[in-house]
Amino acid sequence: MKFIPALSHMVPYEPGRPLELVMREFGLEHVVKLASNEFPLPPFEEVKQAVVAALDDLNRYPDGHSTDLRAALAAQYGRTPEQVAVGSGSCELLMLLGDVLLEKGDEVVFADPSFVVYNDICLRHEAKAVTVPLVDHTHDLEAMTAAVTPRTKMVIVCNPNNPTGTYVPAAEVARLVERVPGDVLVVIDEAYNEFVTAVDSQEALELQAAHHNVIVLRTFSKIYGLCGLRVGYGLCSPELRGALDKVRQPFNVNRLAQAAALEALKHGDQVAERRRFNAELRTYLVAELAAAGRATVPSEANFMLVDTHDLCRPQDEVCGALLALGAIVRDGNALGCPGWARVSVGTREEVDFFLEKLASLEAPDEGGSS
Known part of the structure; x- marks a missing residue:
């Protein structure tokens, strides 16, 4: 079968990992997905x-x-x-x-x-x-x-x-x-x-x-x-x-x-409320990351780029380590942003879970040289 020439240069779109698959793969009971820029609340x-x-x-x-x-x-x-x-x-x-x-x-x-x-x-x-x-x-x-x-x-x-x-x-x-x-x-x-x-x-x-x-x-x-x-x-x-x-x-x-x-x-009134909800949590996430010494790119969306250059490991390993801990974020390498992770704005509980797992990667290994 002969396909069109353009297909030789194309790859399938790679979506974020589904929650259920990550839970099964890593044996986790709790997983937070902040990789696909989804709104964290259900429909009206x-x-x-x-x-x-x-x-x-x-x-x-x-x-x-x-x-x-x-x-x-x-x-x-x-x-x-x-x-x-x-x-x-x-x-x-x-x-x-x-x-x-x-x-x-x-x-x-x-x-x-x-x-x-x-x-x-x-x-x-x-x-x-x-x-x-x-x-x-x-x-x-x-x-x-x-x-x-x-x-x-x-x-x-x-x-x-x-x-x-x-x-x-x-x-x-x-x-x-x-x-x-x-x-x-x-x-x-x-x-x-x-x-x-x-x-x-x-x-x-x-x-x-x-x-x-x-x-x-x-x-x-x-x-x-x-x-x-x-x-x-x-x-x-x-x-x-x-x-x-x-x-x-x-x-x-x-x-x-x-x-x-x-x-x-x-339901335009509820859309306005969701905009406020997102803006407040976006501000909270930026502030918490800044307090931890971590830079972000100013965003007007429901996601942001988070600087991970200083974590002393390849970017895909950063996102892979977070994935194994139950925090799904998007690897910036795949998006043309090496050294960054794209993180969606979730609920307060989801954001705090991500911040906790990210902080665990920043902590020095026990028994390491001082």
Whole structure:
């Protein structure tokens, strides 16, 4: 069997280790997962009820156009349903953008490091990934603008950036959009937007409304706690949404996901409370790490980079040692951040458990030389 050439350069996405597998492998009774940027609380109670109510119809296909969900999103953001695309997570929409825009030899500009899927999109279509190094862990939008050429089809800005958590002010993103040619799509990936406390956090929506070549991507996976159902959305021009509709799979958002997302949109007050919850625990985690002499990268997301350079062992061994102790965090080496671990913001109990296990790695070995 002969596969497409691009597959020789691709590797499967490597998700965080499931709790159950880690417990079995290491014989642990308690494990905390802070590796996958998941929200630590379950979905809203009303959302769970909506999912249960939809169970009796699982023998029927879902609405293939996600009509009610697109209408609700359009109403929330002052758009028409024709300006709303939905997908099985925002990752699907990213892949679909590659399907409708990229051919062999085209270019995509994005930061390095940033979300790993961006590079996968390029490999899949034999496009060139034009990566621009971060400066102080943050997007260098001036350099990204300068990297645009006649071959550029997309510029992707992950804001807040994954894996660093850093946030670019809306005015800087606007300057990039104004300087990029109108036939280049600017993708503003805001998967973590609902965690942002900056006052300009919603201005990308206004930017998108004023520019036909901008799409804003968001998801129900993070603050809404629905990553197990996979549903994301994009706000864009009707022309782009129509193109995405041509290449998506039929019934790409399942019945339970549509029901859950539709109900979740009704609870903006609870979203605001979750944002405060995350910000308070993020501040607590940073303060506790600082008190222990450990640096972090300023984050506006529900995760942060934690400096582990001083632990005198390879980075993968740091994360492996934490894993064996029951604290699952993400190895920065795999994310383009050697010497750092990416740690999600959990509950107070989960954060304290992680801090305890990290401190045990910092302690000198008994019997060691002084």
